[in-house]
Amino acid sequence: MTFGVVVFPGSNCDRDAIYAVSGFLGQKVLSIWHQDTTLPRVDAVILPGGFSYGDYLRPGAIASRSPVMKAVKSYADKGGWVIGICNGFQVLVESALLPGILLRNKSTRFISTMQSLLIQNNQTPFTRNFSIGQSIKLPIAHKDGNYFADPILVEKLKKNKQIVVTYSENPNGSLEDIAGICNEQGNVFGMMPHPERACADWLGSSDGLGFFQSMLKTWEEQS
Amino acid sequence: MNEMLLRELNMSSSDYNEICRRIGREPQIVELGLFSAMWSEHCSYRSSKKYLKLLPTQSKKVIQGPGENAGVIHLQDELCLVFKVESHNHPSAVEPFQGAATGVGGIIRDIFTMGARPIAVLDSLSFDYPDQARARYLLHGVVDGISFYGNCVGVPNLGGETRFDPCYKENPLVNVMCAGLLERDQLRSSVARSVGAPVIYIGAKTGRDGIHGASFASGVLDEEAKKRKSSVQVGDPFLEKLLIEATLEIIQQDLIEAIQDMGAAGLTSSSVEMAGKGEKGIELHLEHIPLREPDITPFEMMLSESQERMLLIAKPDKTHQIKAILDKWQLDYAEIGHITDTGNITLYHHGQMLGNLPISELLEAPDDTVEAVKDPASIRAIIAPELPSSDDWKDWILKYASSPDQGAKNWIFEQYDTTLLSNTVQAPGYGACLIHIKDRNLHLGFSLNSFGSWSALDPMEGVMAVLSMSSRRLSALGTQPVAITNCLNFGNPMKAHITWEFAQTIEGMKKWLTFFEIPVVSGNVSFYNEGEQTQIFPTPVIGMIGQSEDLEPLSPILKTPDLELAILGTTYPERFQGQKMPLLNLATEKTIQEQVRQLINDKKITFARSIDHGGLMRCLLSCISGGSCGIFIDPDLLPLAPMELFFSESHSRFLIAYEASKRSQLSSAFPQLPLYPIGKTCSQELLDLPNAKIPLPLLRESLQKSFSSAMESTAGGLK
Numbered sequence: 001m002t003f004g005v006v007v008f009p010g011s012n013c014d015r016d017a018i019y020a021v022s023g024f025l026g027q028k029v030l031s032i033w034h035q036d037t038t039l040p041r042v043d044a045v046i047l048p049g050g051f052s053y054g055d056y057l058r059p060g061a062i063a064s065r066s067p068v069m070k071a072v073k074s075y076a077d078k079g080g081w082v083i084g085i086c087n088g089f090q091v092l093v094e095s096a097l098l099p100g101i102l103l104r105n106k107s108t109r110f111i112s113t114m115q116s117l118l119i120q121n122n123q124t125p126f127t128r129n130f131s132i133g134q135s136i137k138l139p140i141a142h143k144d145g146n147y148f149a150d151p152i153l154v155e156k157l158k159k160n161k162q163i164v165v166t167y168s169e170n171p172n173g174s175l176e177d178i179a180g181i182c183n184e185q186g187n188v189f190g191m192m193p194h195p196e197r198a199c200a201d202w203l204g205s206s207d208g209l210g211f212f213q214s215m216l217k218t219w220e221e222q223s
Numbered sequence: 224m225n226e227m228l229l230r231e232l233n234m235s236s237s238d239y240n241e242i243c244r245r246i247g248r249e250p251q252i253v254e255l256g257l258f259s260a261m262w263s264e265h266c267s268y269r270s271s272k273k274y275l276k277l278l279p280t281q282s283k284k285v286i287q288g289p290g291e292n293a294g295v296i297h298l299q300d301e302l303c304l305v306f307k308v309e310s311h312n313h314p315s316a317v318e319p320f321q322g323a324a325t326g327v328g329g330i331i332r333d334i335f336t337m338g339a340r341p342i343a344v345l346d347s348l349s350f351d352y353p354d355q356a357r358a359r360y361l362l363h364g365v366v367d368g369i370s371f372y373g374n375c376v377g378v379p380n381l382g383g384e385t386r387f388d389p390c391y392k393e394n395p396l397v398n399v400m401c402a403g404l405l406e407r408d409q410l411r412s413s414v415a416r417s418v419g420a421p422v423i424y425i426g427a428k429t430g431r432d433g434i435h436g437a438s439f440a441s442g443v444l445d446e447e448a449k450k451r452k453s454s455v456q457v458g459d460p461f462l463e464k465l466l467i468e469a470t471l472e473i474i475q476q477d478l479i480e481a482i483q484d485m486g487a488a489g490l491t492s493s494s495v496e497m498a499g500k501g502e503k504g505i506e507l508h509l510e511h512i513p514l515r516e517p518d519i520t521p522f523e524m525m526l527s528e529s530q531e532r533m534l535l536i537a538k539p540d541k542t543h544q545i546k547a548i549l550d551k552w553q554l555d556y557a558e559i560g561h562i563t564d565t566g567n568i569t570l571y572h573h574g575q576m577l578g579n580l581p582i583s584e585l586l587e588a589p590d591d592t593v594e595a596v597k598d599p600a601s602i603r604a605i606i607a608p609e610l611p612s613s614d615d616w617k618d619w620i621l622k623y624a625s626s627p628d629q630g631a632k633n634w635i636f637e638q639y640d641t642t643l644l645s646n647t648v649q650a651p652g653y654g655a656c657l658i659h660i661k662d663r664n665l666h667l668g669f670s671l672n673s674f675g676s677w678s679a680l681d682p683m684e685g686v687m688a689v690l691s692m693s694s695r696r697l698s699a700l701g702t703q704p705v706a707i708t709n710c711l712n713f714g715n716p717m718k719a720h721i722t723w724e725f726a727q728t729i730e731g732m733k734k735w736l737t738f739f740e741i742p743v744v745s746g747n748v749s750f751y752n753e754g755e756q757t758q759i760f761p762t763p764v765i766g767m768i769g770q771s772e773d774l775e776p777l778s779p780i781l782k783t784p785d786l787e788l789a790i791l792g793t794t795y796p797e798r799f800q801g802q803k804m805p806l807l808n809l810a811t812e813k814t815i816q817e818q819v820r821q822l823i824n825d826k827k828i829t830f831a832r833s834i835d836h837g838g839l840m841r842c843l844l845s846c847i848s849g850g851s852c853g854i855f856i857d858p859d860l861l862p863l864a865p866m867e868l869f870f871s872e873s874h875s876r877f878l879i880a881y882e883a884s885k886r887s888q889l890s891s892a893f894p895q896l897p898l899y900p901i902g903k904t905c906s907q908e909l910l911d912l913p914n915a916k917i918p919l920p921l922l923r924e925s926l927q928k929s930f931s932s933a934m935e936s937t938a939g940g941l942k
Contacts (some may be wrong), residue, residue, distance in 0.1 A: 009461075009464070009465055009552065009553065010375070010461050010464055010465075012375075012376075012377025012464065012643065013377075013643065015644070016643070016644060016645045019645065019661065020645075023661065023662070050377060051374075051375040051377075051460070051461060051464070053461070054375065054459070054460070054461025054462075054464075055375070055461075056461070109370075109638050110370045110374055110638045110639075110640075111637060111638070112374075112636075112637050112638065112639055112640050112641050112642065113637055139642040141374070141640040141641075141642060141643065143374075194642065196645070197642045197643070197645045199645070202648055202659055202776070203642070203645055203647065203648070204642075204647075204650075
C-alpha cells in the first residue's frame with residue numbers, strides 16, 4: 001500500500017506521519033508538495049498536523065485554498081481515502097470535505113495531554129480494527145480543537161454514524177465530546193488526536209497504529 | 224562626542240576614548256554603533272571570558288566546544304548532538320510574551336545553524352511567587368510565548384523547571400535550551416574562508432525591533448530600561464519553521480561554506496564574527512537589505528535584532544541553487560556583499576562609505592573584570608520552613624503539598640507540545656526527560672536545573688550541588704551524564720562581590736566537572752540581572768545530557784503494589800538551612816550514580832527517583848502526584864528519627880523500588896551498597912506514614928491544583 005503525506009509550509013507532523021506508515025506499518029510513502037496540482041498514485045492521503053501557513057487567518061484556512069487541495073478534493077470525490085490529523089482535520093473542515101467547524105479550545109489555551117478516547121463507529125476503513133465502545137489512548141496537542149456544529153448537523157452526524165471517535169473526558173469543549181468525524185460516504189476522516197504519535201508502547205500508547213492497520217487491512221481485501 | 228548618544232548606546236566614555244585610540248580617529252556614527260554592540264557584555268563576554276577559560280571543555284565525545292553557535296558531542300556512529308542554553312531575561316521582564324517567544328526562536332536558530340535538526344526544547348523559569356499579581360502576569364505571558372513559538376515551529380518542549388523566590392520579582396529568569404540531531408558530515412561552522420565569496424541575507428525583512436537589544440541586556444533593569452520595549456524583538460515561528468527547512472536543505476546540498484544566525488546585535492555580530500573567525504574582511508552594501516520600512520537608516524540596519532534572519536557565505540557558483548531553495552520555501556533573500564582579504568568590515572550605502580573598521584578591534588573588547596571580593600553582607604542565609612511535630616503532621620503535609628513549590632506544574636507544560644516528533648519516552652513532570660532515537664539502540668536524557676538559594680549561601684558548593692542533582696536525575700533514568708551547557712545568571716559584574724560569586728561558581732563548576740570528567744561545550748552568561756530593589760540569587764542553570772545504549776526505561780511512576788521501597792545512599796541529619804549546606808562528597812556521589820545506573824541496566828530495580836532539596840518528603844510527594852498506588856513507610860525500618868529522615872537534604876541518594884525477593888541480589892551486586900529499606904508500595908490509595916495516614920486522592924488534589932489555581936487567581940489584578 002502507498003500512502004501520500006501532504007506537506008504544507010508549516011506542517012510539522014509530516015515526518016511523524018511518514019514514519020508511522022513506513023517505519024511502524026512497513027508500507028510505502030510519498031511526500032506531496034502543497035503546490036502540486038495533481039496527486040501521485042497513492043492509496044490514501046494523509047493531511048498531517050502542524051501550523052500550515054502559520055495558521056494565519058484561521059487554522060487550515062489558507063491551506064484549504066492551496067493548489068494541492070483541489071487535487072485532494074477530486075481524489076476524495078472519487079472515493080479516495082483521506083485522513084486529516086489535527087491541523088489536517090482543520091484543513092478538511094475549512095475545505096468543506098468535512099462538515100462543522102473547529103473553534104478555539106474552551107480554556108482558550110493550547111492543550112497537550114494523553115487522552116482516553118472511545119471508538120463510536122468501526123465501520124469505516126480507518127477504524128475497522130477496533131470494536132465499538134473500545135477505549136484507546138492517544139495524545140492531543142492543539143489550541144483549536146473545539147468541534148462545533150448546529151443542531152441539525154449534529155442530528156445528521158448521529159444518524160449517519162459520522163461521529164467516529166469521542167473523548168472520554170472532554171478536554172476542549174467539543175460538542176458531543178467529538179474527537180473525530182467522517183463524511184457521509186465514510187472515505188474522509190478527520191480527528192484532533194494524533195494516532196501517528198502513538199504507534200509503539202514506548203511512546204506511551206500503540207493504539208494509534210490501529211487506524212493505519214485498519215486502512216491496510218481494508219486495502220488488502222480490496223486489491 | 225555627544226554624551227546623550229553614548230548613554231543611549233550604553234557606552235562608557237572610557238570605551239569611547241579607547242576606540243579613538245585604537246582606530247586613530249573619531250568613529251563615524253555607524254561605526255560607533257558597531258562598537259557599542261560588539262563591545263557590549265552580551266556579545267563580548269568582557270567581564271566573564273577570563274573565568275570561562277578555566278572550565279574543562281574537552282572529552283573524547285566533544286566535536287565542537289564553546290566558541291561556535293552551539294556545542295557538539297558525538298553520540299553513535301555518525302550521529303551527533305548539538306545543544307546550548309541561552310537567556311532571554313531582560314526582554315521577558317519588559318514584554319513577557321515576545322521576550323520568551325523570541326528566546327525560543329533564538330536558541331533554535333543556534334542549533335539548526337550548525338546543520339542539526341532541532342528535537343527538544345527545555346526551559347528554566349525563575350519568578351516571584353504566583354500569589355503576586357505581577358509574577359502571575361509575567362508567568363502567563365512567558366508560558367504563552369513559549370507555547371506560541373515552540374508549538375508552531377515544531378520542536379517539542381520536554382520540560383525544565385519552574386522556581387519561585389522574591390529575588391526574581393523585578394528580574395525573572397527565562398533560560399531556554401535546545402538540542403538537535405546532526406549527521407557529522409552536515410556540521411557547518413561560522414568561519415568565512417574564501418575571499419570573494421558572496422554574503423547572502425535570508426529570512427525576515429529588517430525592521431526597527433530589537434535595536435540596541437545587546438546593549439539593553441548589558442545594563443540593569445531600572446525604570447528607564449523598562450521603557451525600552453522597542454528593544455524587545457517580535458517573533459514569527461512560521462517564518463522560523465521555513466528557515467529551518469530551507470537552511471537544512473541548503474546544508475544537505477553542500478552549498479555554503481559558513482552560516483550564522485542574526486541573533487544579538489543582528490547583522491553586526493554575524494558579519495563581524497564570521498569574517499573574524501576566518502581572519503578575513505567583509506564588505507556589505509546595505510541598500511540591498513530587505514526592509515520593512517523604507518526609511519530605516521544604515522545605523523538601524525546594522526543594529527536591528529529583527530528575528531528569523533540568517534547570514535550565509537555561499538560556496539563559489541552555488542548562489543543559483545541556494546536561491547532556488549529559498550524560492551521554494553518562499554523566503555526573502557538578498558546578496559548584500561562579499562568576503563574580502565582586508566581584515567576590515569567595510570560598509571557602503573548607495574556607494575557612500577559609512578564605516579571601515581578593523582574586525583580584530585571589534586572582537587577585542589577591553590577586559591572589564593573587576594577584582595573579586597567576598598562581601599559577607601551579600602551572603603543570603605535561607606530560612607527553611609519550620610518542621611512539624613512528628614506526632615501529628617497530616618495537616619502540615621497537606622499544606623506543604625499545596626504550596627506552589629511542591630505543586631505539579633501541568634498548568635505550564637500542558638500548554639507545550641511534548642509528544643511532537645514521536646521520540647518522547649518520559650515527558651515533563653519528573654525532573655528530567657527521556658527520548659528514544661528511532662531505529663537506533665540509543666536513549667538520551669535531558670535535564671535543565673538550577674537552585675539559586677544554594678548559590679546564594681555558597682556559590683561554589685551551590686553549583687556543585689546543582690550539577691550533582693542534574694546528574695542524579697539523569698542517572699535515575701539509567702542514562703550516563705556526558706556533557707553540559709550552562710547559562711550563568713548573575714547581577715552587575717561591576718560590583719566586586721558579584722564577580723566573587725561568579726568566580727566561585729566557575730571554581731565549583733571546574734572542580735565538579737573535572738572530577739566527573741564531563742565537559743562544558745556551550746553556554747551563555749547573563750549579567751546585570753537586578754532591578755531597583757531586588758537582586759537575583761547567583762543562578763547558574765545547568766543543561767545536562769545523558770546517554771544510554773541497551774536501556775529498558777523504567778516507569779516514571781510507582782504503579783505496582785508490594786514492591787519494597789528503599790533509600791539508596793546514606794542519610795545524615797542535615798538540612799539546607801541558615802548558614803549550612805549539606806555536605807557533598809564527590810566520590811560518594813559518583814559511586815552511587817554508577818550503582819543506580821548498573822542496577823537499572825541489570826533490571827534489578829523497577830523505579831528510581833533522585834532525592835533532592837526538600838528531601839525524602841518532597842520526593843515521596845512527587846512520586847504520588849503521578850503514581851497509581853499507595854506508599855507504606857514502616858516505622859520499624861527507619862534508619863533515623865522520622866523527622867530527620869523525611870527532611871534530611873543529604874546529597875547522593877535515590878528512592879528506589881524493587882521486588883522484595885530481589886533485595887539480596889541488590890546487595891550481592893555491590894557488597895558495600897548503602898541500601899536502607901523503608902517500606903513498600905501498597906494497593907490502598909494511602910500515603911501511610913508514621914502518625915499520618917493521608918488518602919491519596921486528597922493529596923493528589925492538593926498537588927494538582929495548588930499551582931494551577933494560583934495561576935488562575937485574579938487577586939490583585941493581573942498586571
